[in-house]
Amino acid sequence: xxxxxxxxxxxxxxxxxxxxxxxxxxxxxxxxxxxxxxxxxxxxxxxxxxxxxxxxxxxxxxxxxxxxxxxxxxxxxxxxxxxxxxxxxxxxxxxxxxxxxxxxxxxxxxxxxxxxxxxxxxxxxxxxxxxxxxxxxxxxxxxxxxxxxxxxxxxxxxxxxxxxxxxxxxxxxxxxxxxxxxxxxxxxxxxxxxxxxxxxxxxxxxxxxxxxxxxxxxxxxxxxxxxxxxxxxxxxxxxxxxxxxxx
Ligand SMILES: Nc1ncnc2c1ncn2[C@@H]1O[C@H](COP(=O)(O)OP(=O)(O)O)[C@@H](O)[C@H]1O
Ligand SMILES: [Mg+2]
Numbered sequence: 001x002x003x004x005x006x007x008x009x010x011x012x013x014x015x016x017x018x019x020x021x022x023x024x025x026x027x028x029x030x031x032x033x034x035x036x037x038x039x040x041x042x043x044x045x046x047x048x049x050x051x052x053x054x055x056x057x058x059x060x061x062x063x064x065x066x067x068x069x070x071x072x073x074x075x076x077x078x079x080x081x082x083x084x085x086x087x088x089x090x091x092x093x094x095x096x097x098x099x100x101x102x103x104x105x106x107x108x109x110x111x112x113x114x115x116x117x118x119x120x121x122x123x124x125x126x127x128x129x130x131x132x133x134x135x136x137x138x139x140x141x142x143x144x145x146x147x148x149x150x151x152x153x154x155x156x157x158x159x160x161x162x163x164x165x166x167x168x169x170x171x172x173x174x175x176x177x178x179x180x181x182x183x184x185x186x187x188x189x190x191x192x193x194x195x196x197x198x199x200x201x202x203x204x205x206x207x208x209x210x211x212x213x214x215x216x217x218x219x220x221x222x223x224x225x226x227x228x229x230x231x232x233x234x235x236x237x238x239x240x241x242x243x244x245x246x247x
Pocket of ligand 1: 019
């Protein structure tokens with residue numbers, strides 16, 4: 001079967017620095033795939049390339065077999081790519097509900113809600129459902145600018161899900177969260193329907209091993225290993241790379 005995401009020989013350069021060097025990655029439908037590796041390995045860059053936010057100098061990105069290498073972030077989002085950033089990206093001046101609403105409107109339009117009022121109603125229902133799922137119903141009317149970091153993270157997840165992604169890219173979602181919030185996040189990701197594939201960048205290996213089916217280890221822009229959590233845990237090069245300095 002055609003994988004949902006195929007990254008083929010992705011190379012990204014920033015000036016003289018090669019951030020990614022011919023990296024391959026495949027994520028089948030519904031898979032939970034982790035991307036780990038030391039700081040500067042190229043994890044965020046690879047998410048950027050998958051989301052269309054960075055252009056590779058070489059290589060191809062395919063979504064469900066279609067070459068999307070030349071498409072920008074908005075077109076990729078329409079094709080089902082959702083993203084959580086390393087720093088939660090939400091609109092501070094909008095309320096939590098408005099943030100999700102804005103993200104849900106295009107989807108309502110594509111679902112055939114042509115009248116603005118019908119579109120707003122459909123998007124409103126989506127927003128209310130998603131705010132409930134991430135536990136923010138009580139804060140729906142509060143501007144996101146007043147949210148603590150963990151709440152911004154919850155909101156960003158709701159915003160990403162409003163686009164009904166087939167592939168959710170998460171960049172260190174547990175960073176900066178309290179122990180309770182990390183527990184919530186793990187539970188939430190475990191409960192995500194398998195209709196959503198996940199590509200998760202995360203330093204917390206306990207989370208990675210608990211949540212993911214497959215793990216890819218990057219280092220200095222290259223793939224060091226790909227395998228099941230058990231294989232990665234046992235891999236000597238991976239243990240060496242980690243012993244040499246990762247959090
Ligand atoms: N916009 C950019 N301009 C220049 N260098 C960058 C840029 N983004 C990332 N880099 C460099 O590319 C390398 C990979 O970065 P990144 O993908 O952020 O790594 P990771 O997320 O694994 O920590 C690093 O050396 C980083 O400094
Ligand atoms: Mg990063």
